[in-house]
Structures are given as C-alpha cells and as structure tokens.
Amino acid sequence: MSQQAPPQEDATGRKELDRVVIRFAGDSGDGMQLTGDRFTSASAIFGNDLATFPDYPAEIRAPAGTLAGVSAFQVHFADFDILTPGDQPNVLVAMNPAALKAHLKDLLPGGLLIVNSDAFDERNLEKVGYSANPLTDGSLAGYQFFEIPMTKLTVEAVKGSGVNKKEAERSKNMLALGVICWMYGRPLEPTVAWLEKKFSKKPNIADANIAALKAGHAFGETAELSAYSVKPAVLAPGNYKRITGNQALAYGLIAASVQSKLPLFLGSYPITPASDILHELSRHKNFGVRTVQAEDEIAAAGMALGASFSGHIGVTTTSGPGLDLKSETIGLALSMELPMVIVDIQRGGPSTGLPTKTEQSDLLHAMYGRHGEAPLPIVASYSPSSCFWAAIEATRIALKFMTPVILLSDGYLANGAEPWRIPAIEKLPDLTVKFASQPNVGDDFWPYLRDDDTLARPWAIPGTPGLQHRLGGLEKADGTGNISYDADNHQLMTDLRQAKIKAIEEDIAPLEFDADDGATVLILGWGSTYGAIGAAVRRIRARGKKIARAHLRHLNPFPKNTEEVLRRFDKIVVPEMNMGQLSKLVRSEFLIPTININQVKGLPFRAGDLENRVLEIIDG
Amino acid sequence: MSQQAPPQEDATGRKELDRVVIRFAGDSGDGMQLTGDRFTSASAIFGNDLATFPDYPAEIRAPAGTLAGVSAFQVHFADFDILTPGDQPNVLVAMNPAALKAHLKDLLPGGLLIVNSDAFDERNLEKVGYSANPLTDGSLAGYQFFEIPMTKLTVEAVKGSGVNKKEAERSKNMLALGVICWMYGRPLEPTVAWLEKKFSKKPNIADANIAALKAGHAFGETAELSAYSVKPAVLAPGNYKRITGNQALAYGLIAASVQSKLPLFLGSYPITPASDILHELSRHKNFGVRTVQAEDEIAAAGMALGASFSGHIGVTTTSGPGLDLKSETIGLALSMELPMVIVDIQRGGPSTGLPTKTEQSDLLHAMYGRHGEAPLPIVASYSPSSCFWAAIEATRIALKFMTPVILLSDGYLANGAEPWRIPAIEKLPDLTVKFASQPNVGDDFWPYLRDDDTLARPWAIPGTPGLQHRLGGLEKADGTGNISYDADNHQLMTDLRQAKIKAIEEDIAPLEFDADDGATVLILGWGSTYGAIGAAVRRIRARGKKIARAHLRHLNPFPKNTEEVLRRFDKIVVPEMNMGQLSKLVRSEFLIPTININQVKGLPFRAGDLENRVLEIIDG
Amino acid sequence: MVEPNREPIVDDVTQDRGVTEGGATATLTREDFVSDQEVRWCPGCGDYAIMAAVQGVMPELGIPREKMVWVSGIGCSSRFPYYMNTYGIHGIHGRAPAIATGVATARPDLSVWVVTGDGDGLSIGGNHLIHALRRNVNLKILMFNNQIYGLTKGQYSPTSEIGKVTKSTPFGSLEHPFNPVSIALGAEASFVARTLDVERKHLPEVLRRAAAHQGSAFIEIYQNCNIFNDGAFIALTGKEGRSANRIYLEHGKPIVFGANHEKGVRMTQEGRCEIVNVADVGEDKLLVHDEHRDDPSLAFALSRVADGPTGPTPLGIFRDVQRPVYGEGIEQQLRRASESQGPGDLEKLLATGDTWTVN
Amino acid sequence: MVEPNREPIVDDVTQDRGVTEGGATATLTREDFVSDQEVRWCPGCGDYAIMAAVQGVMPELGIPREKMVWVSGIGCSSRFPYYMNTYGIHGIHGRAPAIATGVATARPDLSVWVVTGDGDGLSIGGNHLIHALRRNVNLKILMFNNQIYGLTKGQYSPTSEIGKVTKSTPFGSLEHPFNPVSIALGAEASFVARTLDVERKHLPEVLRRAAAHQGSAFIEIYQNCNIFNDGAFIALTGKEGRSANRIYLEHGKPIVFGANHEKGVRMTQEGRCEIVNVADVGEDKLLVHDEHRDDPSLAFALSRVADGPTGPTPLGIFRDVQRPVYGEGIEQQLRRASESQGPGDLEKLLATGDTWTVN
Numbered sequence A, B: 001m002s003q004q005a006p007p008q009e010d011a012t013g014r015k016e017l018d019r020v021v022i023r024f025a026g027d028s029g030d031g032m033q034l035t036g037d038r039f040t041s042a043s044a045i046f047g048n049d050l051a052t053f054p055d056y057p058a059e060i061r062a063p064a065g066t067l068a069g070v071s072a073f074q075v076h077f078a079d080f081d082i083l084t085p086g087d088q089p090n091v092l093v094a095m096n097p098a099a100l101k102a103h104l105k106d107l108l109p110g111g112l113l114i115v116n117s118d119a120f121d122e123r124n125l126e127k128v129g130y131s132a133n134p135l136t137d138g139s140l141a142g143y144q145f146f147e148i149p150m151t152k153l154t155v156e157a158v159k160g161s162g163v164n165k166k167e168a169e170r171s172k173n174m175l176a177l178g179v180i181c182w183m184y185g186r187p188l189e190p191t192v193a194w195l196e197k198k199f200s201k202k203p204n205i206a207d208a209n210i211a212a213l214k215a216g217h218a219f220g221e222t223a224e225l226s227a228y229s230v231k232p233a234v235l236a237p238g239n240y241k242r243i244t245g246n247q248a249l250a251y252g253l254i255a256a257s258v259q260s261k262l263p264l265f266l267g268s269y270p271i272t273p274a275s276d277i278l279h280e281l282s283r284h285k286n287f288g289v290r291t292v293q294a295e296d297e298i299a300a301a302g303m304a305l306g307a308s309f310s311g312h313i314g315v316t317t318t319s320g321p322g323l324d325l326k327s328e329t330i331g332l333a334l335s336m337e338l339p340m341v342i343v344d345i346q347r348g349g350p351s352t353g354l355p356t357k358t359e360q361s362d363l364l365h366a367m368y369g370r371h372g373e374a375p376l377p378i379v380a381s382y383s384p385s386s387c388f389w390a391a392i393e394a395t396r397i398a399l400k401f402m403t404p405v406i407l408l409s410d411g412y413l414a415n416g417a418e419p420w421r422i423p424a425i426e427k428l429p430d431l432t433v434k435f436a437s438q439p440n441v442g443d444d445f446w447p448y449l450r451d452d453d454t455l456a457r458p459w460a461i462p463g464t465p466g467l468q469h470r471l472g473g474l475e476k477a478d479g480t481g482n483i484s485y486d487a488d489n490h491q492l493m494t495d496l497r498q499a500k501i502k503a504i505e506e507d508i509a510p511l512e513f514d515a516d517d518g519a520t521v522l523i524l525g526w527g528s529t530y531g532a533i534g535a536a537v538r539r540i541r542a543r544g545k546k547i548a549r550a551h552l553r554h555l556n557p558f559p560k561n562t563e564e565v566l567r568r569f570d571k572i573v574v575p576e577m578n579m580g581q582l583s584k585l586v587r588s589e590f591l592i593p594t595i596n597i598n599q600v601k602g603l604p605f606r607a608g609d610l611e612n613r614v615l616e617i618i619d620g
Numbered sequence C, D: 001m002v003e004p005n006r007e008p009i010v011d012d013v014t015q016d017r018g019v020t021e022g023g024a025t026a027t028l029t030r031e032d033f034v035s036d037q038e039v040r041w042c043p044g045c046g047d048y049a050i051m052a053a054v055q056g057v058m059p060e061l062g063i064p065r066e067k068m069v070w071v072s073g074i075g076c077s078s079r080f081p082y083y084m085n086t087y088g089i090h091g092i093h094g095r096a097p098a099i100a101t102g103v104a105t106a107r108p109d110l111s112v113w114v115v116t117g118d119g120d121g122l123s124i125g126g127n128h129l130i131h132a133l134r135r136n137v138n139l140k141i142l143m144f145n146n147q148i149y150g151l152t153k154g155q156y157s158p159t160s161e162i163g164k165v166t167k168s169t170p171f172g173s174l175e176h177p178f179n180p181v182s183i184a185l186g187a188e189a190s191f192v193a194r195t196l197d198v199e200r201k202h203l204p205e206v207l208r209r210a211a212a213h214q215g216s217a218f219i220e221i222y223q224n225c226n227i228f229n230d231g232a233f234i235a236l237t238g239k240e241g242r243s244a245n246r247i248y249l250e251h252g253k254p255i256v257f258g259a260n261h262e263k264g265v266r267m268t269q270e271g272r273c274e275i276v277n278v279a280d281v282g283e284d285k286l287l288v289h290d291e292h293r294d295d296p297s298l299a300f301a302l303s304r305v306a307d308g309p310t311g312p313t314p315l316g317i318f319r320d321v322q323r324p325v326y327g328e329g330i331e332q333q334l335r336r337a338s339e340s341q342g343p344g345d346l347e348k349l350l351a352t353g354d355t356w357t358v359n
C-alpha cells in the first residue's frame, strides 16, 4: 500500500501516491454525495482511474446530527487501473460528530482525518452519545488529524455574495471540497464551471459556493496541509466518460433502440435504486424514447408488454419488491413469446429490506419466480460501465429469440461510477429485426410457426394487413397459436419453451477464464462482485499464489463451456452477496461441489476479506 | 385385470369383478360431473374403495356438441384398496358424438361402451367431423357396445312430472345413471334421497329426475344388459367419508383452528381450482371462520397477514397466477415473522395455462419466488384425504415457528375424491399457542427476542397492554425489532431467518421408505403422484422385481434423514408432473444424481406408464 | 429520429401488401370482423348479443382491421378478442387497461378497444381502470357487467347487490356494490356511458359515439349471465319494466321516460336528481341533459338516480367532454424534443457529460 | 364457538395485567402516544404537524393504546406508525387498506387507523383504497397528500398538477390528476373530509369526527413536502390566501368564505357548485351544507369547486352518512350461524356428508 512505501516528491514538491481512498461523510443535508461526485469528476478529468461508492440512508433527511442521518461517499482514485472503491479509506472527511462516530472505525491506522470542528458542540456530541469530545480527549491520536472550523470559515468567505446565513452555511461542503482539492492537487476550474452552470438561475448561490470552494483551497495552502499528488493513470487511449451503472444501462437501452431501429418504450414505477433509469430515459425524448410512470409495477410491466406486442422494445425497470409484482405479467410475456426486457436493480431483502443497500439475492427469484414451467434468459452486468453492454445483450436476446429477458444489476453498480471508454458506434451489434409481413401457411398467418434454428416465433405487429392474430396466456397449439387443452400439445409447448431458452447457449460468448497454469482453485463469480474478486485475485497473485477466476455474465442459460471450464479445477469457490444462489444453480446443473463465500450485509465485498478467505482455501 | 380373468357369479347371478373403471362423458351441459359424483357416492356407501378424476373444460359451457365442450368424470371402484382413478376406463358412457370422439381412444379393447343414440344426428356428428355415423359404420366392433335412446326414454319416463321438454331432457343423465346402477348392482335409494333433498323446493324437477333414474334402472333390467357386481372392499374398520382434496383441506384448516383455539381467517380471491376451499369455509361460520372474498390476491394475502398480526390463523388460498401476486406480501409476512398459511392448488402453467388441468410446476416458485433471501417451509399433500393432514401440519409449523408456510396441493387432488377414514378428534395434535402477555426485557417488550430452540419470536397481539410494538418490512435489529441498517445485523438476521427454517427438520417426521430388500432403485416422489407411484410399485412387485419408494411431504426443509435414505440406493428415480423441480432441489442439496420421469400434460401419470419407465431403469 | 424510429414499423410491413387491402378504402362487412375461432360462451349468454352489435358497428368506422387491437383480461367476457378478426391480446386478470395503455401510447395510429368484466375491471383491475380513465388514454373500454363472476362459476362481484347468495356468500353478501358510472366519473373519465346487451339500436349507437370520442371512453354494458345470474336486469328487460324503467339520456333534451313519457327527472336545489311525474311539475321544470358539461357533477347526480338496475335506470351517455389525450401528449413531447434538440444522435449522447481523452 | 374462539385472544392476555392499566379508565396524555422511536422526517416536513395533531387527539378518544393499531404502506408518510406508542404495521407499498381490513374484520374490538400517501394510497394502492371505502370497513384512513413521491426523491404523483416538472417528467407531467375527494365519493365512501397539515384546530376536529364515525372514514390531508414540493399549498397557507381561499364546510350552514365572508357557494340548476359574491346573490340563495345527505351528489359537486388547492378550496367534512359496517356484518353472520346451527362441533362436521361405517 502506498502509505507504507516511502513517498516520492513530484516537481511541485507534492508527495506522490499511487492511490488514495477518500471518504466524505456528513449529514444527509450536508451534500456529501455532491461533494464526492464533484471531486470524482475533477479526478476523472485529471486522468486518474477511479471507482466510487455512495452510501446513504433510506430516509430523505433524517434529523440533523443523528447517526441515522449520516450520508457518505467514498472515492478511490489512482495512477493505475483499479477495480473497487477501496476497502477502507485512508482519508476521512467528517462534517459532524455523527459522521465521525459512524465512519472512524473504517479509517486506516495513521490515516488522514479532517473534521469540521464547528459541528462538535454539546448537542451534536450528545445526539450520538459522545460523553467526551473526541477532538480533545486524545482518542484520535492514531490518525493524522486536522480540525477546521468549516462553518465559520464558510460564513466568512461568502460574505458579500448576498446569501442568507442558512444558505451560507450550506456551502461548507464546497469549502471541504476546496481543502481536499488543494491537498491532492486537483484543479478547481471544472467545479467552478459546474457550479456556474448549475446555479445559473441563482447567481448569488453560485458565487457563495465558489467563494467557499476557493476559501477551502486557500486554507489548505496557507495552513500548509500536507500536499499529495496522484499521477494520471495510464489507461488505453480513447475517449472516456465517467458513468454510473444506471446511466450506462439507460444508454445501453437507447443504443439497442438505435441499433434495432425500433422505438424504446419504458413502463416503470419509481423504486430505489432503479428510479434513475426512468429519470435518465425520460430525458432523451429526441431518441423517440417513450417513458410512462405507471400506477404500479404490474401496470408498468403490462404497458411494456403492450408496447412489445405493438412492435416496440418494451422495457420495465424495477427492484426486488417490484419484481415480485411483475411475475405474473412476465409469465404472460413468456407465454405470448414477446420480446421484453425486465431490469432488476437488486437491493437488500427480503421485503422492503434495505432499500439503499446492495445485494445479489434476486437470482433464484429471477430464475424461478413464476408459477408453472416458465424459463427465461438472465443476463447480469458486473461493473458500472458493463451495464451498457448488458442492456444491449439483453435486448439482442429478447429480439432474436422472442422472449422476455431479465437483466440483473444491483445498487452498488447502479450508483457506483467509473471511467468508461466510450465505444465506437460502428462496433455496436446490428439488432435489426424482420417483422412478419406475409401469411406463412397458405393464406393464413400462424403466430407460432417457429424458426428452425432459434425456435423463435414470427413477430407480426398491428398495422400489418392480413396477419391479424390473437394471443393470450392460455396454452396455445404449436403453430396456429389457437387455444389448446390438448395433453400432448401442452407437453410439446413446454418442451419447446425450454428448448428455446437452452438453445441460446449457442448464441452467447463462451465463459472466459483467467488461470495461472497449475492453478487448482477457480473463483466463479457473477454480477457486481467482479471488481472485488479481481482485486483479490491481484493480491493473491502478488503473494505468488496460483489462482483462476471466471465471471458469468449469462446466468440462464449458462455458456456452453461452463461445465468444461469448472471441471478443469479441483475447487470451485463462489463468492456471492447472498446465501449461495449461483452455487445452487451450479450444483444442480453440474453436480459439482462448490465452496461458498457468502456475505449479506448490504455492502460489497472487501477485496482484503476475499483475499484471506480464498488463501485459506488454497492453503487449507 | 378382471376383464381377463374368467369372472365368477355371485348369489344374484351377477358376474363378480374385483375392480371397474367407468368414465362418464358428455356435454358440459349434460351434468356428467354430477352423474359421476352420484355413482361414486352410491359406490362409497356400498362399501367399495374408490378414486375419482373429474376432467372438464375451462369454459363454463362451450357450445353444445363441440369437442371443446366435452366434460368427463372417471370413477374407479374396487373390492380392494386402490390408489388411482385408473389409467383407462373399461366402461365408457358417451352422451353424444363429441364425447365418443374425445374419449373412445382411452377405452380398453373389448371394453363396455354405452351411448345415447338420440344425440347422434347429422348436426352433432358434423360438429366433430364424423363423416360416417360411428354407431353404424362398424368402427365400434372392438367393444361391447350398447346404444340407448336416452333422450326419448327420458322424455317418455318423466311425463306427468309436469316439467317442460327442456327440463325433461335435462334428466337424461339420471337415466344413464340408472342404467349403470343396474349393471353394477348399486342401490338407487341414496340417489333418490339426494335428489329429493336437493330439489326440495322444485318437487317436479325432483320427480322428473327420479323417474328418469328408475326408468334407466328398469331399462337395464328389461334389456338384460350384462350385470356385474363388485364386492365391498375390506377396508380397516371405522367410519368413512367420501371426501375431495379441497374439502379435506378446508376441514383441516377448521380442525387446526379448533385445536389451536384460534379463530380462522381466510382472505381469498376466487381462482380455479382453489375456489372450492373458499366456498367450503364460508359455509362454516358457526366455527367462527371469517372468510373475505378480497378484491384481488394481493389484498387477500394482505388481509390474512393483518389477521395473523391480530391473533388469528391467517390463511390465503389460491393457484399459480395468484401465488405470483402474493409473493411480495408473503415476503412481508416472512420479514414480520408472522404465522400464515398460503395454499397453492397448482394447475397447468405457465401464465393462465390450463386452469382446469393439474400440474406440479409451482414447487420452485414456492421455494424461491420472492426477492431477497426469503426461505419458508413448504408442505405438500399427496392424496385427497391427506389434504386434511397437510392443512393441520402447515398450521402447526406456522404457529410454532412464527413463519408463513406454503401448502402445495394440485387440481387432481383438489377435485379427486376418495374414501377417508374419519380420524378420532382425540388423535389430532394440540396446537395451543401462548401469546406474549408480559414485557420480556425489564419493562420493555422486544418482539424479536427469540425462543432458544425454535428461534421463533414472541407473538404479542393487539389488546395486550404494555406490549405495543410496530413491525414492518424494513430490516429489523435482532431483539428490539427496531429499524436497523446495520451491516452485521443484516447478516445476523439473514442467518437467523435461514436457521429458523432449517431447524424445522428437527420437528417433522423422518422420510419413510418402503423398500424390498436388495432393491437398488428408489422412486422418490412428492405430491399427487403418490397414488400413481404406489400403483406402479405394486405392478413392478407383481412382476417379481425389487423396488423402493419414498414420498416427501415436507419439501422445505427436507426431513433430516433424507440424504441418508437416498444414499442407500444406486438409482434415484424422480417422477414429477413438471420438468424436474424436486430433482433440482435434491441435486443441489445433496449432489446426488437423479433419473427424472417428467410429464407435463395436465394429466396425472398413468400407473402403467410409470411401471414401464421404471422397469426400463431397473433392467437397463 | 422519432418519426424514422416509429414509422418504419407500420410502413415496412404494410407497404408489402398495400395498406388499402382490407384497409380503410376497401369497405368492410360484418363478416370481415368475425374470426375463425369457435365461440365458447354458454348458449343464451348476453355476450353473444354484444358481440353481434360490435361486429355490426366496426365496419362503419372505416378503420382497417389490422389497425385495430382488442385487449382483454380474464373472464367469460374477456374471451371476446378471440372472436374478432383483428389484432388481439387475451391478457391476464384485471390488467387489460394497463396492457392496452402500452399499445395505445406506443402506437397512436391504432384503434384500441378493451373488453373487461365487472370482476376483471372493477375487482382485481380497478386500479388500472381508474388510472387509464384519469390519464385519458385513447381506449374504448367495454365493461360487461353481469354482476357475477361467470368464468369461476358464480361468486359475487363488486357490482353484486348486498345480500346476494353465491358460492362464496352462502349467507348473503355484505358488500356495498360499486356504481360503475359513479366510480368512472369520480376517476375523471371524459366519456362515460351505460347500455344493455339486448339493446339492438342503443348499444351500437353508444359504440359509435365511443369510437368518435378522443380519449378514453368507458361503457358499462349490462349483460345477462343466464347460468349464474339469470334475470339480473329483468327490471330493464322484462315486458313492463322495459318501458317503465329505461331512462334514455339524450343531449339537450329534458329527461323523460315511461310508456308515454309521463315520468321525468328533476334537479333539486341541493343538486340531487329526483324522479317526478311530468304532470305534477311541468315539462319545463325537468332536467335538460348536457353531455358536454365540463363539470362532472351533473353526470354524477344522474348516476345516482339508480344504485342498481332494479328500478328506473338511466341509459346512454352521461358524459362526453374533450380533454388532452395521453398518448398524443407523449407524441408532442417527442416531436418537440427532436425539433429543439435535433433527432437523437447516439455518438453525441455518449460523448457528452464528464468526458476526457487519453492519448 | 365463535365467542369462545375469538374472545380468549383478547382476554387471556389482558387479564394478566388488568385492562385498566393504560386502559380506557386511566386517562392518557399526549406523551403516552409517543413511541421511543427516533423520528426521521426532514426538518420542516408537514408530517410533524400532523403527528402532533394526532397525538394530541388520541388521548381524548378514551381508547387504550393497546386497542389501537396503526397501519401504513411505504413512503415518508407511511413511517407514521413507528412514532405512535400503539400496535402498528409498516406494511408494503399501497397495501395498507387491505392489511388493515384484515385487522379490522378479524378484531372488531380494535380501533384501526391507516396512514397513506398520495402515491401509496392513490397510485399503487388505489384499488385497495376504493374497495375498503366501498365495503365500509371500520378504518380511519389519513391520506397525506403532498402531491409528490417524497421517499423516492421527487417524482410526480397521481395528485400532481398537469405540467409538473419532476425527475420522471423533465418536460412536464401529462397526467390529469385525481381529485381524492371525488374518487372517494365515487367509491361510495360514507365519510369523506379534507384538511390541512397546518390547521391547528381544524385538523384535530376532523380527526375527532372521523373517530366518531362508524365505518371507513377517508381524510385527505394537504401536507407540505418542503424538500421536493415546497409551497404546493401556498394558496391556502400563504398570508392572503389563507382567508381568501379556505372554504370551511359546516353542516347546516350556508357556505361562505373570504376575510369578511363576502364570498359564497351557490348550487346552479344543473347541480353545479359555483362561487358567488354574497352581496350579488343574497345569503339566502347560498348553498346550505348537509353532511348527512344520503345522496353523495351534493358532496361530489362540492368536491369540484376546486380541482386543485390553487384557489378557493373546500375544507371540512364533505360527507358523513351511516351505512352497515363490514366487520360488524361478519360478526352478525357468525353469531347467527352458531345460534341457529349451534357452535361448531368438529366431530359432527367430519361425521356428516357421504359417510358409512366399516366394521
């Protein structure tokens, strides 16, 4: 770790570090998410690789100063390519006692601690049960510790910008940002520009924030806080964009619409952490994207189904509780064999659970959460930017095989940001579809006359003369699609529905794996554990141990070579943020034993924890 | 089979048979269900063992004479204990050409065929595509074949009872019943009594039906139709009652209410084939049973949950599509750790599927059909009368472990009837519960302070002073039950919820198995395949082969000795009316390979088919 | 890119065979709208009459069959789409208005009709119904009200009368029924009407009016279920009742009824509609019906003249007003967006925001 | 067996500590209804004022805390039960009326209150709400209407005005909003009222009336969300608006409002409520409010005086009529059944029907 290695100095006399993990923590009202976001943006533009992890309470603004109200944002930036937002911060910015109390335990020994001393008054200390003031009782001895009277400084600094006291104090997060920007040599310009744009209608608010930002920067300089630098990372050349998972997912859906020349229709009902996809898509009407905020999730799915029947890419986005409600409609789409994309941004369950925390516990629900024999494909994103790929892939499968597809992401990917190398449009797959336009049996049109290869049925959309047909959820005769209660036909249709999904294995990329030769242990992952597993693998290799890893992006069907890959290794380790759901699928599918590493804490794995667990398995 | 063996004659000169399978088939409007039902009743009272299988279309009354409109009822009665309604009938009563066309293929070669010749006119023949009249074109040569002008005879017979022609003709099903009663020596009295009671308000209708019944009986005698007898079965002594699965299930719930001294609350929304439970329970208000027909399945489950919170046994009954809709509410009950019973009468899926046909395809949905880590117990009935046991067992587990429990039955069990040895009340388990009545931590009440053995939390119901508390779906701190976003607490609660369900294995009967010594093949079943597997096992043994069988009544958790039982055998054969759902659970739980026999036709297995498949496995 | 994006869907395929074929220009007949599917209602079911009326009216509308989509839920009534030679969705129980909203908002070029039942539409589907009406989605919603659950063999429904004995209420129902017209008006519906399955003239006329209405049209159709609720509407269909109890609402006309128009409806000072003898009050005191009144209070008051079809009951169009149509609003926003921001350009979209270049 | 079956549940446990303790007889204070849970609404949220009013009124009702159950769905408003020292269920989104119906029908001895939001109650939960009102379940339903989705950070709701710009409608909402009072009346509600979070006197009074009402009471409470929809009710809360726009409905009194009661409401011949200058028409021509009118038309017409809280808006009790209470009906049927058939006897039940004996 950089803290250990004797740091170099760069030209400007700043100590060089290869990586830093900063956590901003304060009241829900303190604007920590925005502060972290701005610092991240500045670092991105500066050229670091980075990963972020916002962590905030389910309440909008729990009462000021309480533990329940603490909101935090962690950013990891480095001069090399990194995979996670970092396990523990080496810098903690705490805007009040609650923030300190909630997050100090994570700060690395000897780490840098910056607090807003103005917030450490009797009442606030009491609120979180500090008997003595930690700033003065010596309990912070183990850290490099700076107290800054941020509130006072801010009020001072913004005088003249003509904002009232309340607004003035609100700018203190910018002061904190200014301090950190100075310490890590980040330019202020991007933030200044952003503030001017954002508050163009309220210039005095803009001025106040800018003044505070600059004051913080100046303070850092005059107070001679230690100054560091983290060089730009050497990333593959190209255009980069900082993107969150939900944003990438929304872009992927738009891209799928453009590449298929089909309009995109989103039926959705707001729910954390999926709402931002609805928000993002409703901003791009010039792409012909229709977004409807439905009365509930059932309606949202129903609307998407109706749109799919009509020739649109019908999409519905939600989280666990909403997925429960959509099950029946998904079953109908499956029975009507309509292309539809269901996006589930997983969060902590069961029930309302932990709405703002992350989890991977909807896999088996996605797989089996419908009555009857109702198989459908499942695609999973594994990093914020991979959500772009996942959206296109899910749509591709839906359109090609005429089936609803479930896309699994999670809260960690949804809100986490990372630099994304913007793909070349030419490189995107062509998703053009051919609607049925002619009768396919003499003068008749049979909606269930299947394609020999894909077993997909033809898609004839309203407006097409002569192809009028009616579909529903009652069992249909293969071919004609007429209602049929025939016993053998039901068996046939059940077999066909299953065979169609199984056939998709021919159409998807094989499971890639990265193995040291002689490695006997394979870490098999899926979804958002990708980064943590990757970081753990690096550490394990850094210790000279042999290891292999593979990451599933298709959960149903599995890539065709999955069993072959698994059988190459003696031990299959499956880390999941659930109680072992992928492992259940692997075991029943291949009868291969697995060693499970499960964590259900609403938080992503720490690379360090994974490293240790896996080392035990390798050695033990 | 009795048809082969040279039949004896009994005192009355009737040929003795050990077993007969009769299928009554006609128009939805012809009252075949009622006819079969009455014959069954007569046979039951006569003392035969029996099993029935009603098979009717999803439409109420598809147009007269069409194949879509054919409704059938099969009854198997014997002088020994039988296990299924029989694979193929040896007697077929066909009230019209459609019925003949639809069912002739099942009639055993040389079987007895009785048709209503009056219905075989041009129009009716045409409707089902008979070019020639099968009654005259010799195509029925392979059967013992009687044509009876039932309509004419009926109209004749009921003259004077003062009913109009339409009503008169409606009685022809009673004429058919009369004929069959004569042929198999069934007394008419029970039916006469039943008719008088049923039509007490419309005496002339009663008279007409009775007249038709007697006319049929007389016709059989005068026409000297061959007369058979099937002796009473030697059943264990006791009081017997003919009961269907849904009726038994309703009685079981009432019994659970009586045994627990808790009132029963049913929140339900009508759906085939579960509606009859709602109908039955709404008739027993003197047991304090509250039934609410909710606006939908979500409300039905919500009402049951509210009732459970209030100290009732909250129950909700449904079928597949309804189970989809209840998932979110079940998740809440699970998170609130409330005792609740969810009954799913499985039917053909996916989606609306085959509403009146049977299937076992909701097992994985029951197991995993909720977002998040949401384990709950699953109990499955396996014969019509076992639904009584299943209802009590599901309630017992729910009350003891404070958890929602899913009870799986299916359409075949729901509507099928069999003689049931009425249990002695004293033998029923005592389900008394103890509500919390005092603070459990100093002066406070902690709703999540668990019992050390069962891990169940205390049940404090409104009306109890000092124990006021609030529960919801957000994650709760273990003990206090207060909202908690704490990472370690979430892991703890997730572990506890899982451990609580796992612990139930200590509380349920071990898996029994019935094995010939030296048997290497075990047939593992669950649910309504019980009878067919049993019959197949008898046949296999009759062929001198060795076989073993076990039937799971608890699907989650499995009985503690399950793995130990399975490992005793080389081959585990799992027959299911789905694509292999139990097999998936067994494989992932025990990593034991299974040989699956799957049938998804909306119909129960035929013992003969199972026999052959298993023999291949034994031999091959 | 809106247009290019949406249009092709319709055009590509319609070009092939020429829109005219079976299209608006070709005149269609009743038979053209009859599908090849075997009708599976009970003999004598009121649904037959309704279907006949619908198939009779469709050709008049000048809408090609392929531009029509019939959407339903589950129930006897919901089998309807199978019998129409148009595009159709036999959905799931209660969700037809939601599914149809998807069709209508995705494809404003289509004529979208919904068939639902009193259970499908008002019990499990109540929420989707009121929201579709509130949004004024361009849907024509036909609710077959037989005051019973038919397909599930006769349980009471939200429109069944109190005290009704059914399979699920052996001791009589305890639930106060909905008045479908009242709830629709309370849900801001822009077009609300009521008619009767046996109305040979009135039913088709109401259908025509609904088709002409821009936005969502809600039509309650009293329908006899001769198997499980026979005679529920006898007060309106029986010999004497027919003339005595059918109150036909006609725009701009005083509301009179009875064999010789001897009865009428008057509005009291407190805004309640009361039935009076024309002779007693004089024709000029009678309420003059106004379908187009912006304020729904009049229509609502009229809906309270009869809580159930057991006595004098208003039939016809209670309300027919213009409101922005939901789907059209969306189209406008799409058009405006591509006009102001230019048609969507994927390359540009990806390249904007927090971007930087690494060489 | 009904009684023995139900009663013990309550008694067994209550005996132990004596019902009186914290019970009806002991007089309770505001504090007794405050739970130990930390309140987590945003500073300045209107929910605080509503909670204060509720906790102020509860002691007056003479209902022991343990006999009270507060049920909610999901939303900022739905956190309410956690803050009441009674029994409570923080349910799932939109389902509170259904869950509460279970509580109230299972246990008629309890006082059951529902807190819901405009999204929870009218969007996802609309169907359960209208059915609870139709059945007249004994529930007191408080709908906190802030015309926004608060907990999910500011999307429009079914009560948001057309054109509203929110996270999910960057170009403005296209949806015609519900008028909660109108939809409740259309759903046959027996008690319908509207009040305002900041109404120190009016809000408590409405709560008292709701508590006194037998059956379901629906109360729309305009509630300011100062984070995502601040000032939505400024027309009623702002200085001048306060007197100019609050129309207080009082039973038996002519409807007047304005600083000096210079304005009034009149009923037109066509049953529409219009706002007039008292001076112009004369006080005697004004509409006299009647809460107890069986016909809901008057209440409905009053609900249309204001489509949104942007101008003169009626506050108070629109309707308060007696109808059979759903839960009581069930109790009656249970009692009758055990009276006529005798209390349930399991042995007898199992032994009846198609039975026979084998010896």
Ligand SMILES: Cc1ncc(C[n+]2csc(CCOP(=O)(O)OP(=O)(O)O)c2C)c(N)n1
Binding pocket: B269, B270, B271, B272, B297, B321, B322, B325, B352, C074, C075, C076, C077, C078, C092, C093, C116, C117, C118, C119, C120, C121, C144, C146, C148, C149, C150, C151, C152, C157
């Ligand atoms: C989710 C779900 N719940 C319940 C059912 C069972 N079901 C089918 S139709 C129906 C009600 C039919 O009544 P109605 O809507 O009035 O139509 P009708 O048959 O009277 O025309 C019910 C409860 C179902 N198919 N799906």
Ligand SMILES: Cc1ncc(C[n+]2csc(CCOP(=O)(O)OP(=O)(O)O)c2C)c(N)n1
Binding pocket: A269, A270, A271, A272, A297, A321, A322, A325, A352, D074, D075, D076, D077, D078, D092, D093, D116, D117, D118, D119, D120, D121, D144, D146, D148, D149, D150, D151, D152, D157
């Ligand atoms: C099934 C489900 N869908 C969506 C959500 C997300 N959600 C929580 S509260 C809410 C709406 C809140 O609005 P409102 O009911 O008006 O309450 P408010 O926060 O404004 O008081 C939504 C959409 C959820 N928790 N569960």
Ligand code: SF4
Binding pocket: B060, B061, C040, C041, C042, C044, C045, C046, C047, C076, C077, C146, C150, C151, C224, C225, C226, C227, C228
């Ligand atoms: S059951 Fe009633 S509604 Fe259904 S088809 Fe038969 S008659 Fe018509």
Ligand code: SF4
Binding pocket: A060, A061, D040, D041, D042, D044, D045, D046, D047, D076, D077, D146, D150, D151, D224, D225, D226, D227, D228
């Ligand atoms: S978001 Fe709005 S409604 Fe929610 S607590 Fe904050 S102010 Fe109140």
Ligand SMILES: [Mg+2]
Binding pocket: C117, C118, C119, C144, C145, C146, C147, C148, C149, C150, C157
């Ligand atoms: Mg109906």
Ligand SMILES: [Mg+2]
Binding pocket: D075, D117, D118, D119, D144, D145, D146, D147, D148, D149, D150, D157
């Ligand atoms: Mg709200």
